[in-house]
Amino acid sequence: MSLELVYYGHPALRIKGSLIENIDHHIISLAQEMIQTMYDYDGCGLAAHQVGRSIRLAVIDVLTAMKDRPSRAWRDGEPVTIESITPLVLINPEIIPLGNKTSYDLEGCLSIPEVTAKVYRPARVKIRYQSLDGKRLEIEAEGLLARAAMHEVDHLNGILFIDHLSPEERQEHEIVLKKLQQTQQLL
Numbered sequence: 624m625s626l627e628l629v630y631y632g633h634p635a636l637r638i639k640g641s642l643i644e645n646i647d648h649h650i651i652s653l654a655q656e657m658i659q660t661m662y663d664y665d666g667c668g669l670a671a672h673q674v675g676r677s678i679r680l681a682v683i684d685v686l687t688a689m690k691d692r693p694s695r696a697w698r699d700g701e702p703v704t705i706e707s708i709t710p711l712v713l714i715n716p717e718i719i720p721l722g723n724k725t726s727y728d729l730e731g732c733l734s735i736p737e738v739t740a741k742v743y744r745p746a747r748v749k750i751r752y753q754s755l756d757g758k759r760l761e762i763e764a765e766g767l768l769a770r771a772a773m774h775e776v777d778h779l780n781g782i783l784f785i786d787h788l789s790p791e792e793r794q795e796h797e798i799v800l801k802k803l804q805q806t807q808q809l810l
């Protein structure tokens with residue numbers, strides 16, 4: 624079942640997500656429905672905020688975009704294939720940037736349709752999270768996977784990718800953003 628998405632202007636997108644204390648069957652089925660929704664909308668990531676739930680849960684699948692936007696990942700210092708960690712469910716995730724390298728690449732968001740922009744992000748990060756079975760895990764990531772994880776963790780803190788743009792860059796998207804906001808207010 625596909626869940627209903629919320630769009631720019633919806634208050635759920637601006638709330639700091641609460642920690643998930645108990646990974647019960649509600650959380651497990653929400654994660655499964657979010658994965659399905661991400662596929663239905665051809666997204667490479669989705670945060671609970673985007674389906675109107677401000678809790679610290681996100682899902683990621685960067686496989687389809689892998690051809691032109693590669694990702695690399697490591698667990699305990701050993702490389703792991705992206706296939707083996709996809710779809711990735713992140714509960715209570717934290718991002719720890721590694722090194723000083725940055726990457727500047729395009730982002731979009733299912734909650735902000737028709738807007739894409741380049742955003743600076745750390746190139747390599749450690750992602751600390753809990754899996755659906757409650758295990759505390761860490762992976763290191765580069766490429767689109769790292770970018771998607773940072774984009775989703777931003778959502779969990781009420782931050783959108785357009786918040787990273789300069790005022791001039793943001794101005795270019797103002798008309799589309801205003802329209803989205805107005806539609807959201809009419810609902």
Ligand SMILES: [Zn+2]
Binds near residue numbers: 774778
């Ligand atoms: Zn997004």
